[in-house]
Amino acid sequence: MSNPDLISRRQRWMAILARAERPLIEARLATVDPLPSHRRLRGPETGLVMVQGRAGGNGAPFNLGEMTVTRCTVHNEHGLTGHAYIAGRDAPKAELAAALDAALQDPDAGPRLERTVIDPLADALAAADDRLRAEAEATRVDFFTLATMRS
Amino acid sequence: MAYVAVKGGERAIDAAHDWLARERRGDPAIPALGIRQVEEQLGRAVDRVMAEGSCHDTGLAALAIKQAQGDLIEAAFLLRAYRTTLPRFASSLPVETAAMVIRRRISAIYKDLPGGQVLGPTYDYTHRLLDFSLAAERLDETEMRPPARPTDTGRRAMPRVMDLLDREGLMGAEQPGDAAPADLTREPLSFPAGRDVRLQALARGDEGFLLALGYSTQRGYGNTHPFVGEIRVGAVAVEIVPPELGFAIEIGRIDLTECEMVNQFGGSKTEPAQFTRGYGLCFGHAERKAMGMALVDRSMRASEFGEDVTAPAQDIEFVLSHSDNIEATGFVEHLKLPHYVDFQSELETIRRMRRTAGEDAAPEGEAP
Structure with a gap:
């Protein structure tokens, strides 16, 4: 559980599952064997996270405002516990993400699930970011100053 | 409260609310407005309600806007009321705006800056002419130009403009630190209020109030000689450290607008002349709000820089006591109740x- 490699892998898939739309996750899951069955230990339940910023972007923290978040904890039939905290109020997505977090930690089946479900989602999210960067790039502007304007 | 309870009138109140529901729906011959339509097509209204309602959730804000018939202060009120029904799970780590996925990033003080000027989806440079093609009954998707194709997707570094000035020692540094900030939603406002409380109050403050106060500083009521050092709009990751995990996880991204104002400061006997900062940060795409916030943040730092406090925007107690439109509307509108x-x-x-x-x-x- 506490090995650094597993922690960084979990951080990656949790971030991807938090950002990917539920239909996209479900579409990937439709291509693989059903996930191990699970029971809910907590939730899914919706609450708030207070978002902090920093004064000047890099100074002391301040409270910017809250956001909704839905969390879920499950225990699957192989004895693995999965957690999820997902921005928004999509309870089925939080449960799905928790079930996936549990299944992905399985030393045998996990890596394959990571390749077939998580990696394609990561690619789709990266492609969406690329599209956004390209749109931003198209609006890059070179201003030129008129040196004589005020002389 | 300067009124006493009255009894009676239930039937009239019910009838009034029934009529309100019919009025909200409008002409039944016109299709009803969907929440997703509000969310997708009235994004700036959604952003304003999230900021002033102090709760980031586009779907809830869209619902509140529909319910309030587009009255954005009423909508923010509805959102604030709803958030009180939810438990708080955690506080996030401070968001890293330097790592923002940029949609827009401009500077008014450096023409050529690392990362460049990116206009993004902006109303700047539009002619403010009504576009009657939007009023046409037919759908207009076919007439929009498609987005740019991802050819140049190289990740350009977008360092903060303030860091450029900082490196030369020309910019007053922010006080670093990781102390847990005060929280207006937990402890009532008291004075003197620290910068953390001030920034929280401004972030949820009324856009019109901040705009007017910021404008007043430009017109001479506590002038701070501001320049827009940088405005950036885009998505940042929000991370929390759940105790059951013990490591940081990303729970999703939210859109933020950040404004850093560069202001004049003559220096003092102990400090050389340098620029000072005003900071604005708010939910969604809300440049006017972030700019007003940055102007007023700088003005409220007057005594910190040894300036005379003479103008409304410099008076911390005045600003913070009147910036919240939910409190303001509650106290003004209660005058309608039986007295x-x-x-x-x-x-x-x-x-x-x-x-x-x-x-x-x-x-x-x-x-x-």
Whole structure:
């Protein structure tokens, strides 16, 4: 559980599952064997996270405002516990993400699930970011100053 | 509260609310507005309601806007009321705006800066002419130009403009630190208020109020000689450290607008002349709000820089006591509620005063 490699892998898939739309996750899951069955230990339940910023972007923290978040904890039939905290109020997505977090930690089946479900989602999210960067790039502007304007 | 409870009127109130529901729906021959339509097509209204409602959830904000018939302060009120029904799971780590996925990033002080000027989806440089093609009944998707194809997707570094000035020692540094900030939603406002409390209050403050106060500083009521060092709009990751995990996880991304103002400061006996900062940060795409916030943040730092506090925007207690439109609307609008008993006592008092004045002027007879 506490090995650094597993922690960084979990951080990656949790971030991807938090950002990917539920239909996209479900579409990937439709291509693989059903996930191990699970029971809910907590939730899914919706609450708030207070978002902090920093004064000047890099100074002391301040409270910017809250956001909704839905969390879920499950225990699957192989004895693995999965957690999820997902921005928004999509309870089925939080449960799905928790079930996936549990299944992905399985030393045998996990890596394959990571390749077939998580990696394609990561690619789709990266492609969406690329599209956004390209749109931003198209609006890059070179201003030129008129040196004589005020002389 | 200066009114007493009244009883009765339930039937009239029910009928009034029924009528409100019909009025909200409007002409049944016109299709009803969907929440997703509001979310997708009235994004700036959604952003404003999230910021002033102090709760980031586009779907809830869109619902509130529909329910309030587009009255954005009423919508923010609905969102604030809803958030009180939810438990708080955690506080996030401070968001890293330097790592923002940029949609827009401009600087008014450096023409050529690392990462460049990116206009993004902006109303700047539009001619403010009504576009009647949007009023056409037919859908207009076919007429929009498609987005740019991802050819140049190289990740350009977008360092903060303030860091460029910082490196030269020309910019007053922010006080670093990781102390847990004060929280207005947990402890009531008290004075003197630290910068953390001030920034939280401004972030949820009324956009119109901040705009007007910021404008007042430009017109000479506590001028701070501002320049827009940088405005950036885009998505940042929000991370929390759940105790059951013990490591940081990303729970999703939210859109933020950040504004850093560069302001004049002459220096003092102990410090050389340098620029000072005003900071604005808010939910969604809300440049006017972030700019107003940055102007007022800088103005409220007057005593920190040894400036005289003479103008409204520099008066911390004045600004923070009046920036919240939910509190303001509550106190102003409560005047509509029954004040019959209070007013009765006012009537008695003024009649008595007039009677006394009449007796003094004409001791023989009582005034009518």
